Amino acid sequence: LSGLALVLIGAYVQLKIEDTPVFHDLQQRSAESRRDAGLRKAPLVQAVRHYWREILQAAGAFFVVNATFYILISGVLSYATTQVGMSRSAILWCVMGAGLTQVVSMPFFGGLTDRMGSRKKLYLTGTVLMAVWAFPMFLLIDTGSLPLVFLALLVGFTIHATMYGPQATLYAEMFPADVRYSGASLGYQFASVFAGGLAPFIMTALLAGTGASWSVALYIIATAVVTFVAVVTLKERYRRDLYETSDAEAAGTVAASG
Template identity: 60%
Template sequence: MASTIEPPVDNSGPDAADLDLPEESKMTKLASASILATALEWFDFLIYSTASALVFGHIFFPSLEGALGTIASFGTLAVGFIARPLGGIIAGALGDRFGRKGPLVASMVVMGLATTSIGLLPGYETIGIWAPILLITARLVQGLGVGAQWGGATLLLTEHSPIKRRGFYGSLVQLGTVAGIIIGNAFFLCILLFVDENAFIEWGWRVPFLSGILLVAVGIYVQTKIEETPVFKTMQAKANAATADKEIPKVSLLAAVRKYWKQILQATGAFFVVNGTFYIMISGMLSYGTANVGLSQTTMIMIVCLSVATQIFTIPFFGSWSDRHGRRKIFLLGTVLMAIWAFPFFWLVDTGNPFLVALAIIVGLTLHAMMFGPQAALFAEMFPADVRYFGASLGFQLASVFAGGLAPMIMVSLIEATGTSASVALYIIVMAIITFVAVYTIKERFQADLHETSQEVEEREAREREVSAHV
């Protein structure tokens, strides 16, 4: 098989990506804003995941008993994921034409309002069938918001960052996801510790959702205090300087799909096992640990929260490592190790020993970080500047539908159908195979200039083919 690694660009002189870089203090400000925005956005999104596992079956689907209620709750979780590609498409189209910042801010406002509305919803006993209908509606709006957010936050950092630290800064966006999970689970844990189960089901679960309004305030801060990325500014300058005889064409969505369908599918496949195992470990385990293993809700939330906290260190570590060794190599290693860990993971969890359950999840999330850390930079480097928001967002969000949102529901369904966790281990291995094939075919571009547009990429590749033809 031909090599899929492109030769690194020459960095001996000043790279285009380094000409308009903010000073270190500005990068710290950008990183802090991106982490906070992502943390609050994923706090909002993931408290829904926790509530689906613990309480939504009782509140919105009381007529469904046991596992059926949990499956229905996870079904509404999946609905939000279905809306995410649409959010990514809309934000991508706007972000590639008008700037990265605007769609990011809009996503935070939409997400904050949708999350707050969930905290205000009456249950099934109060308004009947309208309760799950309104829940699903709010969940769809949440999905649109999250679908728009990741691409904007990722490009805000990767397009500002120095070329040799792009993996590290890109990983900080992923770190915001982890922070959101920790805050969300800690929120639920505090409520469970201070109120009894009846009070939790009656009103306690609503408190984290009502805090979603904070995300609107962060959106306003980003809009007023954060600058547009140097890459997009360069695109605008090129467009403004273009003459009538050399106009820079705009790439339509259909043209972007036709030209970059392979990269979109590669990004989708690359995220399969990353997203699927993540939701199995942080959401599916809350349900499985309480219903099948026999641990308490409080114990499982503590285990998940402490396990996820280890990623505060592992995600930036592997992101930084990818700046030295490339994204693809580390990603592939993490994929193989995750497949190997699938069966031992459930062997440890099924013991019911809290320490072994925690060990299983910590190891699993460390392997997850090997892929999740370099991912933001990898996806940004796969697409030219004028289709980057659209392409990276769509690939990411399609995988979120088929791997992430469905994973907890598939997990519960497989265990109900087979009576064994081995079926879920096999499911993880299948996702790992999909991811391995996708990442193996991606070209390594970890030292590439992010300023190139689609037209410039085509011109460069044409010159390279011409040179090769004369060699």
């Protein structure tokens, strides 16, 4: 029921929020210059046709981020109550308290990438740390100790923020202006379905099949491998010209190779 209210709030915000300066600039151009600027009637088709590699990289980059998020907020809640024997209210407070820290950690890590001059470095660091933390996190949760469970979740959410904080900027810099929304959205939603959407079901199946949390830790590591490969292979485009269109990018590539 609260989700229905959030839909209305989200719709209101979407209608009232201002477009980005890049989008507003492109939108104000005349019909004739739109063609010269590389603005097409079907940016979705253009994105899939010419930027399918970046779309797959964007999806892969989100895999461990989205999968671990649903494991942390949903999977752990179920696991700790049904198999570890913790009270639902206790583990719920742990999840909420640890997750609340992202109000600070996500903007911090997003800003940190500006100071580092790279999105990839911190993102890859977070990916590796999430894989490393997978086993210790569940070992702490398996103790059933409230402080240790909170510590496990706190570290997990903090590592998660090292990736989710700069992710929006990483996505924006992966695509030229005229296909940015389509390309980033396709990558994001693809991972949302196959990583985040399936994570609780996969976790439940793994626990039912093995009866042990190590299987879920291995699953987290597997998603981290997917994300690591995706991010390490993408081109660092820190502070690229966000007004650049796909035609301008193609022309620059041809000029550089020539």
